[in-house]
Amino acid sequence: xxxxxxxxxxxxxxxxxxxxxxxxxxxxxxxxxxxxxxxxxxxxxxxxxxxxxxxxxxxxxxxxxxxxxxxxxxxxxxxxxxxxxxxxxxxxxxxxxxxxxxxxxxxxxxxxxxxxxxxxxxxxxxxxxxxxxxxxxxxxxxxxxxxxxxxxxxxxxxxxxxxxxxxxxxxxxxxxxxxxxxxxxxxxxxxxxxxxxxxxxxxxxxxxxxxxxxxxxxxxxxxxxxxxxxxxxxxxxxxxxxxxxxxxxxxxxxxxxxxxxxxxxxxxxxxxxxxxxxxxxxxxxxxxxxxxxxxxxxxxxxxxxxxxxxxxxxxxxxxxxxxxxxxxxxxxxxxxxxxxxxxxxxxxxxxxxxxxxxxxxxxxxxxxxxxxxxxxxxxxxxxxxxxxxxxxxxxxxxxxxxxxxxxxxxxxxxxxxxxxxxxxxxxxxxxxxxxxxxxxxxxxxxxxxxxxxxxxxxxxxxxxxxxxxxxxxxxxxxxxxxxxxxxxxxxxxxxxxxxxxxxxxxxxxxxxxxxxxxxxxxxxxxxxxxxxxxxxxxxxxxxxxxxxxxxxxxxxxxxxxxxxxxxxxxxxxxxxxxxxxxxxxxxx
Amino acid sequence: xxxxxxxxxxxxxxxxxxxxxxxxxxxxxxxxxxxxxxxxxxxxxxxxxxxxxxxxxxxxxxxxxxxxxxxxxxxxxxxxxxxxxxxxxxxxxxxxxxxxxxxxxxxxxxxxxxxxxxxxxxxxxxxxxxxxxxxxxxxxxx
Numbered sequence: 104x105x106x107x108x109x110x111x112x113x114x115x116x117x118x119x120x121x122x123x124x125x126x127x128x129x130x131x132x133x134x135x136x137x138x139x140x141x142x143x144x145x146x147x148x149x150x151x152x153x154x155x156x157x158x159x160x161x162x163x164x165x166x167x168x169x170x171x172x173x174x175x176x177x178x179x180x181x182x183x184x185x186x187x188x189x190x191x192x193x194x195x196x197x198x199x200x201x202x203x204x205x206x207x208x209x210x211x212x213x214x215x216x217x218x219x220x221x222x223x224x225x226x227x228x229x230x231x232x233x234x235x236x237x238x239x240x241x242x243x244x245x246x247x248x249x250x251x252x253x254x255x256x257x258x259x260x261x262x263x264x265x266x267x268x269x270x271x272x273x274x275x276x277x278x279x280x281x282x283x284x285x286x287x288x289x290x291x292x293x294x295x296x297x298x299x300x301x302x303x304x305x306x307x308x309x310x311x312x313x314x315x316x317x318x319x320x321x322x323x324x325x326x327x328x329x330x331x332x333x334x335x336x337x338x339x340x341x342x343x344x345x346x347x348x349x350x351x352x353x354x355x356x357x358x359x360x361x362x363x364x365x366x367x368x369x370x371x372x373x374x375x376x377x378x379x380x381x382x383x384x385x386x387x388x389x390x391x392x393x394x395x396x397x398x399x400x401x402x403x404x405x406x407x408x409x410x411x412x413x414x415x416x417x418x419x420x421x422x423x424x425x426x427x428x429x430x431x432x433x434x435x436x437x438x439x440x441x442x443x444x445x446x447x448x449x450x451x452x453x454x455x456x457x458x459x460x461x462x463x464x465x466x467x468x469x470x471x472x473x474x475x476x477x478x479x480x481x482x483x484x485x486x487x488x489x490x491x492x493x494x495x496x497x498x499x500x501x502x503x504x505x506x507x508x509x510x511x512x513x514x515x516x517x518x519x520x521x522x523x524x525x526x527x528x529x530x531x532x533x534x535x536x537x538x539x540x541x542x543x544x545x546x547x548x549x550x551x552x553x554x555x556x557x558x559x560x561x562x563x564x565x566x567x568x569x570x571x572x573x574x575x576x577x578x579x580x581x582x583x584x585x586x587x588x589x590x591x592x593x594x595x596x597x598x599x600x601x602x603x604x605x606x607x608x609x610x611x612x613x614x615x616x617x618x619x620x621x622x623x624x625x626x627x628x629x630x631x632x633x634x635x636x637x638x639x640x641x642x643x644x645x646x647x648x649x650x651x652x653x654x655x656x657x658x659x660x661x662x663x664x665x666x667x668x669x670x671x672x673x674x675x676x677x678x679x680x681x682x683x684x685x686x687x688x689x690x691x
Numbered sequence: 692x693x694x695x696x697x698x699x700x701x702x703x704x705x706x707x708x709x710x711x712x713x714x715x716x717x718x719x720x721x722x723x724x725x726x727x728x729x730x731x732x733x734x735x736x737x738x739x740x741x742x743x744x745x746x747x748x749x750x751x752x753x754x755x756x757x758x759x760x761x762x763x764x765x766x767x768x769x770x771x772x773x774x775x776x777x778x779x780x781x782x783x784x785x786x787x788x789x790x791x792x793x794x795x796x797x798x799x800x801x802x803x804x805x806x807x808x809x810x811x812x813x814x815x816x817x818x819x820x821x822x823x824x825x826x827x828x829x830x831x832x833x
Contacts, residue, residue: 175804185812188816193765197823397783397790398790408777411776415776435827438820442820450809453806679751
């Protein structure tokens with residue numbers, strides 16, 4: 104891959120994102136501007152902005168990588184990522200916009216008049232936001248290394264720097280511009296290359312990946328980090344680097360069946376037709392298990408359903424998506440925005456499975472290194488080659504960076520907003536007398552507030568950056584799936600019950616968030632720390648939504664029933680506010 | 692998409708308005724939680740850009756009927772979605788030969804999951820939006 108072109112693309116995307124960010128900087132604006140672009144954004148542009156913010160590393164690189172490795176069962180990721188917005192159209196978008204709450208903690212406090220619920224919700228927003236950030240940063244590291252050979256920490260540091268700059272200087276207004284642009288960039292960056300890739304695939308006889316993953320041609324595999332792989336059939340390879348502790352310089356060796364360890368920075372050339380060795384500990388899919396659904400892995404039916412529950416119900420709990428509804432002028436246009444998001448996403452998610460399919464055929468060596476998320480980046484060069492391949496590869500890299508930057512800045516802004524509010528409360532709690540003596544709502548207040556937001560933005564971006572350097576890398580779509588599971592197990596019940604059931608009490612909501620959200624968080628932490636031995640335990644922990652979402656609903660309803668006399672006094676007026684439609688002044 | 696312009700605002704370019712966040716109210720010294728919750732509940736329902744409905748002092752029964760209709764619509768749509776998403780994996784689980792059926796060399800399972808569902812979602816979204824808006828229009832006309 105032409106690293107000069109790709110590096111230029113990365114720099115261009117970063118620079119244009121940063122410039123858009125600075126362009127949005129106009130001093131003296133009220134916080135509502137900083138936050139939600141003063142609610143003057145049309146449904147199509149807002150939908151593109153939601154799409155731009157939502158399509159993260161998981162969608163752009165991760166789904167294709169998972170399809171490459173595990174096949175048909177992974178196609179459900181794209182389905183769930185779209186269908187979540189249908190639930191938003193049906194039950195959440197319009198009432199939430201009418202609530203006037205900017206964040207889920209705001210909604211919780213307004214609906215339940217409880218600071219405790221607010222605080223629990225704030226902790227969960229920060230947790231989900233940071234969990235969601237990790238795969239973005241890891242994918243940035245993987246991308247930069249794939250195209251330029253830069254060290255793994257370079258990507259996270261680059262993305263964090265741009266995000267801090269954007270969030271600190273422009274806020275949401277600039278982000279809306281940037282996000283809408285980045286949706287179209289991401290769509291183009293996958294759609295244009297895939298046309299050429301499919302043409303090349305048809306010229307190759309349109310093969311379907313049957314049987315085990317095999318090298319189609321003589322392939323040089325570069326192993327950057329030491330990996331122990333299992334070889335099932337003896338194969339003759341040329342190795343330059345370290346193999347099983349021996350230093351080899353372009354020597355031809357016969358690998359016997361069994362496990363072999365390739366050292367870091369080792370190149371191995373496999374002959375055409377050889378089976379791709381898999382890292383020890385992973386369960387490779389053979390041809391049938393890859394092509395047919397529910398044919399490989401442990402308890403695939405439960406895993407499929409749990410994934411669907413998480414993605415369907417988790418979308419409404421993503422902090423960076425929710426705040427976008429407030430850029431719509433009213434509830435009705437928030438609903439229309441969501442409808443537009445569905446078709447923008449439906450178009451986009453047709454593409455990643457094609458990359459996964461072609462990746463299985465033409466970049467099978469990624470199965471050996473385990474970095475399957477790189478397949479989208481490698482395919483144009485591998486399948487088309489030449490100048491055209493390099494240019495298409497550059498386009499894909501630009502789209503990938505757009506994905507990391509847009510999601511990361513949206514998340515950072517949301518987390519920053521919540522942190523700033525909690526921080527402000529802490530400050531005011533410490534010196535309550537002083538604050539009320541200041542000019543109420545004056546310029547100083549606004550400046551101080553924006554300063555707090557900026558400082559929170561820096562904190563919100565730096566913590567996940569540091570985390571990404573210590574937490575082990577997993578597939579991007581996998582980790583994002585976990586963040587969805589936590590959101591589905593906490594905020595989905597809070598929002599659905601809060602909007603539609605007048606019986607919800609602060610006690611019920613708080614206990615439900617702590618128990619359900621806590622259980623899902625614990626499952627995620629255990630999964631990220633390492634696979635437990637028992638098969639069912641591992642499946643239940645790595646796909647928690649199917650049990651944790653009903654658990655949260657049950658706890659919230661049961662505790663609310665038991666504490667019925669704590670139903671907020673204002674509940675009827677609040678619900679009327681959520682559900683009363685606006686008068687359409689220019690109705691057709 | 693011209694029909695999608697902000698429906699709540701007056702004709703012409705959208706007005707720029709200052710929207711008071713609960714936090715701003717708090718900064719103005721109205722820190723009592725109960726006070727703020729009450730102010731929130733009494734504020735005009737949709738912010739300054741959308742005028743409150745003509746009968747803003749709506750009678751509860753009418754609004755409750757609207758809430759019921761919207762809830763039934765929403766749950767019905769989610770039921771349809773759930774049935775769709777429940778049945779496809781179940782079909783593959785119950786009838787294993789289905790997993791290997793191919794159409795022009797491509798497994799039908801891939802065509803159904805990766806290609807056919809997304810257009811169905813678009814249709815569901817359009818229908819639900821239209822019906823929810825019809826409910827609201829009817830409520831406002833009553």
